Amino acid sequence: MNLIDVKNLSKRFPMGKGEFTALKDINLTIGKGEFVGLIGPSGSGKTTLLNILGSLDVPSDGEAIVLGNSIGALSAKQSAMLRKESLGFIFQSYNLLQVHTVYENVEFPLLLLKLPAAERKKMVMDALAWVGLTDKAKSKPPQLSGGECQRVAIARAMVKRPSLVLADEPTANLDAANSHNILKTMEALNRDLNTTFVFATHDEKVIGYLRRKIFLLDGSIDKDEVVEHSKIAAS
Amino acid sequence: MKLAIKLAYRNLIGAGLRTWLNVIVLSFSFVVIIWMKGVLVGWDYQAKNDMTNWEIGAGQYWHQTYDPFDPFTFTDSHAPIPQELFSEVESGDIEPMLVAQATIYPQGRMQPITIMGVRPSQRIFMLPTSRLDSLTSAIPAVIGNSVARNLKLNVGDYVTIRWRDAQGMFDAADVVIVDVFSCNVPAVEAGKIYIALDKLQSMLMLPNQASLLTFADAEKERPQVEGWTLKSKEELTKSVDDLIKTKTVGQSVFYMILLLLAMLAIFDTQVLSIFRRQKEIGTYIALGYTRRQVVGLFTVEGAMHSILAALVAAVYGMPFLIWQAKAGWTMPMDVSDYGMAMAQTLYPVYSIGLVLSTVLIVVLVTTVVSYWPARKIAKMNPTEALRGKIQ
Structure with missing residues (x-):
């Protein structure tokens, strides 16, 4: 069963007196457990597509069905529910809550799900263990390095075990060593938990890890290829 | 939430x-x-x-023509103490006061003043009226601080006052200041001199008469009395x-x-x-x-x-x-x-x-x-x- 089903999707933004077309007639499907990247230069529409898949935006035309929900037809409340229950986000600039501790940042999605305190604690500690940050639970983001912040963001995205994680340029602010660490962590989570990862990236380091590459150019899919031997697969 | x-x-x-x-x-x-x-x-x-504590007790009966803001009403604002209130007056639960307009002559100057007649034994007000029983060669009187300051009078000073009795005849006498009190209610002090009620009644030739009747008990139901206006505490503190x-x-x-x-x-x-x-x-x-x-x-x-x-x-x-x-x-x-x-x-x-x-x-x-x-x-x-x- 497909996790994501995009049919004839277009997205236009008002620009001055006219409109700017960010996505044109996109058709794609993504299945469970995929480790897929939307690849393209700036302005190719990858972040726009990722935002629509994350129900943060809606298509102008066509349809995006994510986990059985047609994004354009969801109410604000239903969209929020979909993000809360089934989606995880990882952002380029981490988007951690600066005044909260690492533990509180990771706990946040579970608070929204109203899980009991004991269960929350176990899940948060598990997530921190996945990313190797158990000893930083009481630290606050300003006390962490960029790589550590991104690992916290991964833990936050993964803590509720979502079906789909959407990562927008997750390594753009990281050095090579940190990028590889992060990607290995995500790949391991993809393998162990069978979570689907969709990246928006133009970073070669990320591209090397992908098992499927969807190339976007000027808002259209230019190429969609499955990689036989990704770095992780090779290792 | x-x-x-x-x-x-x-x-x-x-x-x-x-x-x-x-x-x-x-x-x-x-x-x-x-x-x-x-x-x-x-x-x-x-x-x-x-x-x-100093002025109104738990409420008052005013003589029907009495107006504290119009001294010209004082001359006619008096009547015999009503029969039905006698027992309370006797017991000290109601305190009669007589009010008269007069002139005082401190250091030869002439100033208007209001004479308040009050019983020396009264217990309703905090006024030092027991001093009005002093044995002196003149009429014992007490005044407030502000009056003492304005008239430059001290305890022991003698001063002449002049008044008109019920017949309209002028008369004058010396009073001696036996006490100067201080209170926070300007109406009690300002322009007033306190002497014994019976003395004022005899000076005015108004025996057993009063202008105001102040009662101590706030709980008791007060009847309307003919010729007198009942003023509740709420009205008086309005x-x-x-x-x-x-x-x-x-x-x-x-x-x-x-x-x-x-x-x-x-x-x-x-x-x-x-x-x-x-x-x-x-x-x-x-x-x-x-x-x-x-x-x-x-x-x-x-x-x-x-x-x-x-x-x-x-x-x-x-x-x-x-x-x-x-x-x-x-x-x-x-x-x-x-x-x-x-x-x-x-x-x-x-x-x-x-x-x-x-x-x-x-x-x-x-x-x-x-x-x-x-x-x-x-x-x-x-x-x-x-x-x-x-x-």
């Missing part, structure tokens, strides 16, 4: 100095508003208490209520300024927060909050400033307010000439209602002020908020 409170608390505590600056400004408003209102309540309480009401309106302007300053701090913080914390807002939405819930979170954050402020105010405000209630607030200028029942030192009185209503008003206003800028979040595009791109 529980989650919003929890998150708002974390956000506020995490924001550190910025939060505490707002909280301290707001807590200052709490303390000052409660203190100022407490002073007014204390003044009201003190003024009414002083009036009860002037104080009116004055306090006027002062309350004046002070409200001050509260408003205080509140506005505090609200400005909150509003400013909220507006700044919404612009500075766009990414955070976007993140909340990405993690599963609806925009309405984010508006709620920011509103709770703003409102929580006032809750924290109430707690901070309690820490330093309570000792201050308690100390003020005990030590009182002494006004820097002399208030004896203000013409209103006001003590030089006012003792604030705080009620639970006063504290709760102040807290409630401040919390409500803060919530509204927090909600106002937070509404902007509802119009934010989450994808732009996530990148911090909203201008």
Whole structure:
């Protein structure tokens, strides 16, 4: 069963007196457990597509069905529910809550799900263990390095075990060593938990890890290829 | 809501100095508003208490033509003490007073004065009337501080007074000042000299007559008495209520300024927060909050400033307010000439209602002020908020 089903999707933004077309007639499907990247230069529409898949935006035309929900037809409340229950986000600039501790940042999605305190604690500690940050639970983001912040963001995205994680340029602010660490962590989570990862990236380091590459150019899919031997697969 | 409170608390505590600056400004408003209102309540309480103790007792019967603000009515404002009140007069539960207009001649000068005849044995007023029983070569009299100061009279001084009796004949006699008292009710002191009731009755040739009958018992049902007007304590203290009401309106302007300053701090913080914390807002939405819930979170954050402020105010405000209630607030200028029942030192009185209503008003206003800028979040595009791109 497909996790994501995009049919004839277009997205236009008002620009001055006219409109700017960010996505044109996109058709794609993504299945469970995929480790897929939307690849393209700036302005190719990858972040726009990722935002629509994350129900943060809606298509102008066509349809995006994510986990059985047609994004354009969801109410604000239903969209929020979909993000809360089934989606995880990882952002380029981490988007951690600066005044909260690492533990509180990771706990946040579970608070929204109203899980009991004991269960929350176990899940948060598990997530921190996945990313190797158990000893930083009481630290606050300003006390962490960029790589550590991104690992916290991964833990936050993964803590509720979502079906789909959407990562927008997750390594753009990281050095090579940190990028590889992060990607290995995500790949391991993809393998162990069978979570689907969709990246928006133009970073070669990320591209090397992908098992499927969807190339976007000027808002259209230019190429969609499955990689036989990704770095992780090779290792 | 529980989650919003929890998150708002974390956000506020995490924001550190910025939060505490707002909280301290707001807590200052709490303390000052409660203190100022407490002073007014204390003044009201003190003024009414002083009036009860010095002037009006638990209420009065006035002779039907008596008007304290028109001395020309004094000549005819007297009548025999009503038969039905005799027993209470005998027992001292009702105190008759006779009022007459006269002229006093201190150091050869001539000034109008009101002679108040009161029994030396009376127990209703705090006036030092027992001194009116002194054996002296002139009529013993007591006066208030302000009269003593204005007429330059001291205890032991002799002074001549002149009056007209019931027949319209002028007569004069010397009085000797046997005591000078001080009270906070200007109407008791101003332009008045107190002598023994029986002496004044004989001077005016009005035996057994009175102008005012003051009763001690507030609980007892008072009948209407022909020729006399019943004045309840509430009626007699209405002037104080009116004055306090006027002062309350004046002070409200001050509260408003205080509140506005505090609200400005909150509003400013909220507006700044919404612009500075766009990414955070976007993140909340990405993690599963609806925009309405984010508006709620920011509103709770703003409102929580006032809750924290109430707690901070309690820490330093309570000792201050308690100390003020005990030590009182002494006004820097002399208030004896203000013409209103006001003590030089006012003792604030705080009620639970006063504290709760102040807290409630401040919390409500803060919530509204927090909600106002937070509404902007509802119009934010989450994808732009996530990148911090909203201008």
